[in-house]
Amino acid sequence: VTMSGHSTGQIAQAPMSAPAQFSDQQVEPTSPPSLTQQSPSDNNQHNSLNSLSQQTLPQSIFNRPPSVPSAYVADCCFDFLLYELLHHAKSTSTGVGQGPLGGEAAANRIQRVGYQVGYRFCERVGQSRPLLGIRAGPHSSVAGAASATIDPLEAVKFVCKEFWTEIFRKQVDKLQTNHRGMFVLKDGDLRWLRSLPEGEAESRMAAMMILAFPCGLIRGALSNLGMDVSVNCEFLTDSKRMGACSFNIRMKLPASSEGSESSMSSLTVFPPIKAALSSI
């Protein structure tokens, strides 16, 4: 789902022409605003309606192929979709109970959804960017490019900057690392957490479930860049800014690279010629 497009109050209808382009749908705003009164976060978006004509629509970093009609979807559409996704995950996850323990299965489901979205979106975002810094992997003598991994710090910086900007239109506020495989990303104002009621116990539970989605996004994006990680999240609010949160990324230690050799034999019936060719 695309996050681009400025926050108008208008809800538009998506054309059914290209259903495979799930994440790239952009639509001309046609129908009058009908859902704006329902969400409190939309009140400040109403004012932006007046300045609509003076604003220039934000340019995305993507090169749009000419076959895709250009249009925009309102930001709040995705917010509603996310909240509905949480409801659905909660109601269909067969947990130990309806309490906090039941929420964990739901959070796992949401994390898996986030993984898929992050993986695919990372391919798209990394498209226009030149090749990230590479460094030689541990088995670089034989396996070559299959093990030349992207520098983890470069990959995490890419997630913090370009990836985050495409989703939230801002960068991650703070990045810390201990240079031994652990990273901490801090964001002071996550858009999806803004509308939670302050100071309630339920907010914390809801926030942890909402945060499972960005956890999955980060995990998916890094997995597409070749890093196997596990991501934890924390909800750091101080009841003034509900949006503060942090993500802890921990790199899993690399397993043996025997798996990469077996997939090469699927390309040709000949026995591995690579070793012979490389000795020439």
Place this chain on the structure above:
Amino acid sequence: MCALACLAVLDRQNAPLYVRGDFSSFFGSSPSFDGEEPDGSVSDSRGIGGAASAEAGGGPTPPAVNFASLRHQFMIHAALDHIDEKVRDIISLGGQTNNNDMMYLGFLCPVEEMRLYGYMTNTGIKIIAMVEDAAGVLQQQREIELKSLFSSVHVLYAEYLLNPFAKIGGEIVSGRFDEGIRKCVYDFNKKHNF
């Protein structure tokens, strides 16, 4: 004969996601979409039959879309080593210049009468194109066009991957992708045929 003979998309572990070498038939009849076989062994046996029919001038049965002759597959596999070398050069040169062309690896190696060119993305996806050898200036023109061809294939792949039903790490099975590749290669070949 066509300038661009074969196109392959490989993933991070060098597993083939999409290998296609039936572009010469476009200048005659339109290709029919046979049922795709995800099993690699079946495509190999098709490859032997396909090579024969391609040399017979596009025989009675149009070839399946997602396949390439055995010979082409072997040449692509041989080029993988050269991709490794190029990537190792990039490593030894100490990382990135902010050059937008960095994904384009350029000329990899000559194999028989073909030249192979490579392209590698941030996510480890490699695209290999097999172009016929031509003299001097003609080849340079082709190389310039190849860069834009590679980036449009990359765009097509990214759009294919955005489909939530597309299997992560699986073979590329998509009519839209096939059609896009066909169009790109058709335009390229039209410009650069003899």
